Amino acid sequence: MAPTAPLIFDGHNDALLHLYRHGGLVNAAQFVNGCAGAIDLPKARAGGFGGGFFAVYVPSPVGLLSTFSEMTKSAYDLPLPPPIPSCDALPVVMHQVAILLALQAQGALIICHSVAEIRAALAAGRIAAIFHIEGAEAIDADLHGLDVLYAAGLRSLGPVWSRTTLFGHGVPFRFPATPDVGPGLSDAGKRLIRRCNALRIMVDLSHLNEAGFWDVAAISTAPLVASHSNAHAICPHARNLTDRQLDAIRDSDGMVGLNFAVAFLRADGRMLDDVPLAQLLHHLDHLIERLGEDRVGLGSDFDGAVMPRGLETVADLPALRAAMAAHGYDAPLIAKICHENWLRVLEATWGE
Numbered sequence: 001m002a003p004t005a006p007l008i009f010d011g012h013n014d015a016l017l018h019l020y021r022h023g024g025l026v027n028a029a030q031f032v033n034g035c036a037g038a039i040d041l042p043k044a045r046a047g048g049f050g051g052g053f054f055a056v057y058v059p060s061p062v063g064l065l066s067t068f069s070e071m072t073k074s075a076y077d078l079p080l081p082p083p084i085p086s087c088d089a090l091p092v093v094m095h096q097v098a099i100l101l102a103l104q105a106q107g108a109l110i111i112c113h114s115v116a117e118i119r120a121a122l123a124a125g126r127i128a129a130i131f132h133i134e135g136a137e138a139i140d141a142d143l144h145g146l147d148v149l150y151a152a153g154l155r156s157l158g159p160v161w162s163r164t165t166l167f168g169h170g171v172p173f174r175f176p177a178t179p180d181v182g183p184g185l186s187d188a189g190k191r192l193i194r195r196c197n198a199l200r201i202m203v204d205l206s207h208l209n210e211a212g213f214w215d216v217a218a219i220s221t222a223p224l225v226a227s228h229s230n231a232h233a234i235c236p237h238a239r240n241l242t243d244r245q246l247d248a249i250r251d252s253d254g255m256v257g258l259n260f261a262v263a264f265l266r267a268d269g270r271m272l273d274d275v276p277l278a279q280l281l282h283h284l285d286h287l288i289e290r291l292g293e294d295r296v297g298l299g300s301d302f303d304g305a306v307m308p309r310g311l312e313t314v315a316d317l318p319a320l321r322a323a324m325a326a327h328g329y330d331a332p333l334i335a336k337i338c339h340e341n342w343l344r345v346l347e348a349t350w351g352e
């Protein structure tokens with residue numbers, strides 16, 4: 001029997017997007033009873049999924065299937081979808097936040113604003129959720145929207161999901177490629193980082209291009225965090241982090257969450273799901289070597305990407321714990337990767 005402990009607190013999932021696309025708010029109860037997605041209450045209990053960052057994300061109207069087939073090739077460069085105006089993004093964000101609030105009202109999860117709240121939720125056997133925004137399209141240049149979303153519980157934000165926003169530019173889905181593509185943060189983006197620091201909202205570096213990464217590194221007073229990114233040295237995808245970026249994250253005492261998306265794991269960058277768990281361990285070894293044992297966690301991307309065969313849902317997480325143990329990671333290191341490092345960095349970022 002593969003282990004269901006320690007609990008996994010995960011850096012990124014798109015369960016809210018899945019629910020939004022499959023009936024939306026009126027169907028949110030499917031999370032409680034079991035749904036076709038990678039995360040629901042029964043699967044979380046089966047796999048020892050304690051919670052994590054629940055992303056609010058505005059999808060672009062693009063043909064996902066053609067995108068996926070392009071990414072199965074040995075080299076690709078997908079054009080980024082055009083920017084989304086805030087008037088289009090805002091209703092989608094409101095809908096997904098309403099789903100998150102409904103899940104809390106139904107007792108499926110607890111929206112947490114401090115590490116003390118996360119620890120209490122985990123101890124009570126409840127899913128601990130962080131309200132995260134992946135791409136700040138819904139926020140205006142004056143940042144009034146940021147203050148409102150903070151009041152609604154927002155505690156983590158990525159300025160971009162790859163697609164350009166008025167705050168900055170992201171990396172394209174390009175392989176093989178460096179993340180050094182395009183300009184960095186705009187002036188509004190720099191204001192956004194400073195305001196996030198003031199409110200102690202975590203800034204997520206995943207999806208930012210390298211210029212934007214270094215802009216955040218120069219401005220931010222918080223630990224540098226990439227919630228769901230992998231090692232460029234192993235998989236030279238534009239979405240992954242170079243060793244120089246990893247060193248900056250280490251120096252800030254931040255962390256990286258390992259992304260399970262197959263295209264960011266495989267050395268050949270192809271979006272094919274025959275990926276052995278050993279490939280995840282290969283990235284973890286590299287991340288630990290560059291960052292140290294205290295700065296590596298998980299950032300699955302469940303419900304947002306193609307997962308390795310055998311690791312399709314949170315119910316499969318025991319296989320990953322078993323693989324870490326079989327690889328020689330001791331119990332303290334496994335506990336750090338599963339949740340302790342996330343709680344450490346969040347406490348340093350949030351101050352509570």
Ligand code: ZN
Pocket residue numbers: 134161206207228304
């Ligand atoms: Zn993402």
